[in-house]
Amino acid sequence: MLLCIDCGNTNTVFAVWDGTKFLCTLRTSTEHQRTADQYYVWLSTLMEHHRIPMDISEVIISSTVPRVVFNLRVLCDRYFGTRPLVVGKPECLLPAAPRVDQGTAVGPDRLVNTAGAFDRHGGDLIVVDFGTATTFDVVAHDGAYVGGVIAPGVNLSLEALHHAAAALPHVDVTKPQAVIGTNTVACMQSGIFWGYVGLVRGICDRIRGEWDRPMRILGTGGLAPLFSQGDVLFDLIEDDLTMHGLTVIHDFNKEHGTS
Secondary structure (H helix, E strand, C coil): CEEEEEECCCEEEEEEECCCCEEEEEEEECCCCCCHHHHHHHHHHHHHHCCCCCCCCEEEEEECCHHHHHHHHHHHHHHHCCCCEECCCCCCCCCCCCCCCCCCCCCHHHHHHHHHHHHHHCCCEEEEEECCEEEEEEECCCCCEEEEEEEECHHHHHHHHHHHCCCCCCCCCCCCCCCCCCCHHHHHHHHHHHHHHHHHHHHHHHHHHHCCCCCEEEEECCCHHHHHCCCCCCCEEECCHHHHHHHHHHHHHHHCCCC
16 A cells, blocks of 8 residues: 655645555654654554554655654664655656756745646646645646745744734634624634635736736645635646645556556
């Protein structure tokens, strides 16, 4: 079985793929101090709970936090007897090479989202991912990543507002009952919710204005369904896009003899 690992700035997700479906998806906080042994105890305990055998023979990793990759490599070597495929490394091939400025390092998460989106929906896409940052990835007609936009993430913006303004409390992200707030919490929730609705719509409209073909907008990340309530922002919503992209890249490398 294939173990897909997506390590983001806030959370790390492990998913077990049997070749046709994901048997389980498990989430933990991203901590670079976590050792290979700690990863294994946590992972094996939860897999046993889900009654899934630890029959892992292959691993693929996407990480936006370079410091965690070493211990994940040790995990794969020590407990699964395999060398992981790491997206973004020279030995990991992509179905379509990114077309960006020379010397630009594209985040592995964006490459994975691009591969997953193109495999499911073809090209001419804008992929909006609500993570620690809110990213907009442009997928060309041939599946290549050709650039995009990076904006502050929703929760990051809320935390910054809370810490920078002593009188403002910490609030949850939710759709407010009205745009005009009648108390501090409602005002903050309205600013975040409708502010990001406007941000997504405005940026996507400008991207479409620079593109010479019709484009569809794909939303992903935990907050995508919430923000789709505020307006018709997305043509499609995918909750497992990154994990699917990891399986696509793994299969591509396996077909070309690198995995």
